[in-house]
Amino acid sequence: MTFLFLSVIASISLNLFPRYDGVVVEVIGTSLLKPVVQTSGYTVRLDFAEQVLFNENTLIPIWVNNFLIDSLGFTVEFDPSIASVDWALSGDSMSMILFARAEEQILLPPVSWQAPPPFEPDTALWSDSLVFAALERGEGxxxxxxxxxxxxxxxxxxxxxxxxxxxxxxxxxxTLEISLMVRDILRIRKPELRIVLTRSVDEYVSLGARTRMANRNxxxxxxxxxxNAAENRSANGFETYFLSRARTDDARAVQMLENNSLDLDDISSVPEDPLFFLLADMAQSVFQNQSSHLAGSIQSHLGNAFPMRINRGVKRAGFFVLRGAYMPAVLIEVGFISNITEEDKLKSLDFRFKAAQAIVESIIEYAEREI
Ligand SMILES: [Zn+2]
Structure with missing residues (x-):
């Protein structure tokens, strides 16, 4: 006697996200996942001992030559342009991500890029005068x-x-790799959240355009x-900043480093309107508590993820990229790329996944506190 009935129970679902450096296969289960992963050449076999269902809207990206689903899991055959395949299981073992990466960046036809949906904000809601009025009342x-x-x-x-x-x-x-991973993990953990990236490819975006994008959205x-980078090549560890006047020489050095991008900006992208600076400064003070709270949470989650690394704590500095954001804002320095050991860590998927997971945990904690 066979239990045909079992095969219609949707226990695991699959989503594919093509991106410029490969493809992410997201697997979400209703029970704990215990994947057995086997790779051979460009073929990866995942066994869950459970029926897998394809999400109806899933498009097969060009890196995937074959996708076979059976009663125990699935087999995916990647295109030879894929250079490496890695996978990671979430902390609660309910979801896993399979990362297939290309050796070189691949230019996607615009239609296949899974960008955030276009968003038409109600401009009346975020006009400077409304923001100004709210901030003047000490509100967000x-x-x-x-x-x-x-x-x-x-x-x-x-x-x-x-x-x-x-x-x-x-x-x-x-920074792009970690951000994409934060986005991918957040998509699994908080599907109701809209996640906007200031850039999702290797392109230049001015500092002013980054916060304008945040306000517009x-x-x-x-x-x-x-x-981070420092003259002292042995400097290492992670730190998180929120906006304020820099307090220590270290913070001032980091601030100078990150504000350097300003030199690359078109001068026209820096608003000359005095209202902009007034708003930026008011926003800073209104959001300082929330921002410093989130910064603290990020530091403690990163500390849990990397107990052997140095927790440099929460710091304050006057980053231009945080100015002009009319919402709580933080800047994370995940490690010192100027330190050869940390540079090596930053290259590893496992390190980036752990860092991304820690950042996601603190964002979720923050979101749940805010709701
Ligand atoms: Zn930087």
């Missing part, structure tokens, strides 16, 4: 009622490489990701 921006949108800001990009490590690793690549949180 008018849209901060529901926690439903977060902006992730991968530092640098395009002609601005950011800091470059001893073996040539560039900050702009590492009425984001509830702005998280900027960076890698």
């Amino acid at each position: 921006s008018p849209w901060l009622v529901d926690f439903d949108c977060i902006v992730l800001d991968p530092g640098h990009g395009g002609r601005d490489p950011g800091a470059v490590g001893p073996t040539g690793s560039r900050e702009k690549d590492r 009425q984001a509830d949180l702005f998280v900027s990701l960076h890698c």
